[in-house]
Amino acid sequence: MPKLDITQSFVDTVKVESEASSTDFYDKKLVGLLLKVLPSGRKTFYLRYKDTENCSCQRKIGNAVILNITEARDLARLYLAKISLGQDPFLHAPISPSPTLGSFALEDYLPYVKTYKKSWNMDESRLRNHLLPRFRNRRMSDIKKRDVVALINELAENFKPGTINRVTILLRYMFNLAMKWEIKGVTRNPTAGIPLLKENNQNERFLSALDAKALLRAINYSRNKMLKHIIPMLILTGARKREVLDAKWEDFDLDRGIWRIPNTKSGKARVVPLSDTARNLIEKLSANQCCDYVFANPNTRKPYASFYYSWHTARKDAGLADLRVHDLRHSFASFLVNAGRSLYEVQTLLGHSQITTTQRYAHLSTDSLRRASNEVSVAVPELT
Structure with a gap:
């Protein structure tokens, strides 16, 4: 600007x-x-x-x-x-009726973000689950700040601040675009001035070996038969959920034991070395290929937009109700660090562009660092 x-x-x-x-x-x-x-x-x-x-x-x-x-x-x-003076100089100006939020979302917003945004399906999910149930038939010009606050308060009864903030940010972006595109009747943004909720991003969960066993038992009983392949792949590779769900057969070279992820969060392709267990998992799935995607929804033969409900059931059955899918990525890192692998190795395997991002796991390596420091005592026994 x-x-x-x-x-x-x-x-x-x-x-x-x-x-x-x-x-x-x-x-x-x-x-x-x-x-x-x-x-x-x-x-x-x-x-x-x-x-x-x-x-x-x-x-x-x-x-x-x-x-x-x-x-x-x-x-x-x-x-x-x-x-x-508290007057509205535009009060008597002719105002064309604005579109409903539902029509703008489905006819204008989603077609636009699909052209450039890799995570557009997350926007679609937030619209379907949170925004459209309340605002689908409301004209955008009729949505007031108090309506947004009421939505936030309602969501706060069942969802965490991070989820609510993503919904608020989406609604804010949609109104900003409508104003930028000069959509008739949209002259203000009802989310303006509404602060985001405070998030506790440090509240990360790491699986123990026993937790992992309980989770694997639970997913074997899931009605979603693909879940027993998706979750192990996430744990074995530390990949992001979307990277696994969008994986194609052409991305894997099983002879060399590598997985090339063409579209990552950083926008750069990266290569993930597959463990023997991960490679065996992909080989077993390859016997029943039905489409281009490795972990496709068998009903649509396309990637899952979400597997929240089957995941939620499995984690509850495993006694891990607070476990998030992204915590599996954190757990992959914690298993590596506690096994004595360097932060540089963890950075490379996770695909972090900055080591500072990986340093969040440094506190996990206390035992391995203690073992390393004991090497000094071995080298110089006179110190003991």
């Missing part, structure tokens, strides 16, 4: 790159005034402000072909003065 002292010369000559959807130029002289420039050359003045509910709003002032910068500033000052 470039900020500058907008001049009439700038308004007359500014252009944006053809691949950009639009660019907003914010005026330094008058806070809230902006010039939106489209690749087509269309230029429009807008005013951004907070309404009486402290929601962020954006309303059109006028076409830059008709208004010059001085006139736009004068109108913006007039509107801001009325807003400061």
Whole structure:
């Protein structure tokens, strides 16, 4: 969002790159005034402000072909003065009805994020499970801040802060896009000013050997027959859930014992060396290939969007109700560290781009470090 002292010369000559959807130029002289420039050359003045509910709003002032910068500033000052007095200068302006959240989500938002976002299916899941049940038929212009707060309070009864924050962030992004795309009737974001909940990201769970055995027993009784393959693969490789679910047969070279993950969180491909057990798991599955995906849903022959319910049942049956799928990745790291493997080896196997990310497991290596320090006593027995 470039900020500058907008001049009439700038308004007359500014252009944006053809691949950009639009660019907003914010005026330094008058806070809230902006010039939106489209690749087509269309230029429009807008005013951004907070309404009486402290929601962020954006309303059109006028076409830059008709208004010059001085006139736009004068109108913006007039509107801001009325807003400061608690009035709505746009109250009687004709407002086109906005789309419902459901129609915007399904017809505009999801088709857009599918073009670039690898985790779009997570957005789809959050929409289906949390946002659409409440807001599907509500016009976006009718969704208020109090509605968002009510949703957060309702979710807090059954979900952790991290889950609730992901839902809030999704809703915020959707409204920001609707305003950026100039969707009719969407002039404010009801999530503005609503803080995210505090998350305790250090509350990580690590499987013990006994925990792992209990979990493996439970998944063998799961109605989801693929779960008994997915969970061991996660534990044996430390891969992320989406990496396993999206794995294709073509990604594996069993002769060399490697798995190439083409799309990782960092955006770079990485190669995972397979243990003998992991390789045997893939070899057994290869006897019953039904599609391109190794861990496909047998009903759809596509990757699972989620296996939450079968996972939730299995972890409860194993007495591990607080265990998250991502904790299996942490457990892979803890098994390595406690076996005396270096943090560098753990970093490489997990695919961390920064060693600082792997250092979260350093506290687990106390016993191996103690064994290492004892080597000094062995080398210099006179110290004992």
